Amino acid sequence: MTAKAFDQSDMVFLYVTVPDMEVARLIGGGAVRERLAACANILPQMTAIYEWNGDVEEEDEFVVILKTAPTKAAELAGWVSDHHPYDVPCILEVPLGRGNGPYVEWLQGQVRTDTAVN
Numbered sequence: 001m002t003a004k005a006f007d008q009s010d011m012v013f014l015y016v017t018v019p020d021m022e023v024a025r026l027i028g029g030g031a032v033r034e035r036l037a038a039c040a041n042i043l044p045q046m047t048a049i050y051e052w053n054g055d056v057e058e059e060d061e062f063v064v065i066l067k068t069a070p071t072k073a074a075e076l077a078g079w080v081s082d083h084h085p086y087d088v089p090c091i092l093e094v095p096l097g098r099g100n101g102p103y104v105e106w107l108q109g110q111v112r113t114d115t116a117v118n
Contacts, residue, residue, distance in 0.1 A: 009099040011038075011107050012073050014066040016080055017048065017090040024062045027080055036076040037066040038110035069111045070095075 014037070018024045021042070028040030043063040050057055068076050077091045084091075 005101045006098050007101045007104065009096040009104045010070065011067060011096050011099070011104060012070050013094040013096065014068060014073060014076055014080065015090070015092045015094055016064040016066065016084075017061045018064055019059070019061060019085065021062060023085060024064050027083055028064050028066070030083060031066050031068075031076060031079065032110075034079060035111060036072055036079055037068045038107040039067045041065040041067075067107050069108060072111055 016027060018027060021044070024042045028037075028042055031037035032040055041064070043065070045060050045062060048057075048059050048061045066076060066080070073093050077093070080091050081089055
């Protein structure tokens with residue numbers, strides 16, 4: 001890969017934690033089908049330790065990484081929130097730096113534009 005092919009990316013990740021694979025597939029697949037995300041990666045089981053209502057909790061969770069355009073991030077976050085079982089889901093936008101130019105172009109092409117036909 002040449003330095004020229006490794007260009008600044010105009011894409012973001014939404015990092016989402018979910019309770020299980022069923023919810024991970026629902027959110028990942030749904031976001032891609034709705035063309036709000038170009039791609040979803042599901043990272044299996046991790047352990048989350050956090051305080052909730054004064055108690056320290058420990059739960060198994062999965063991570064869903066959704067790749068999208070910054071202009072779609074808020075809409076995607078709303079869609080995820082609407083389909084998420086948690087009262088307070090973890091949905092974090094992570095800006096991307098540089099990336100493989102052809103891959104970034106593919107990602108951008110997969111995300112629905114305002115003029116796309118559903």
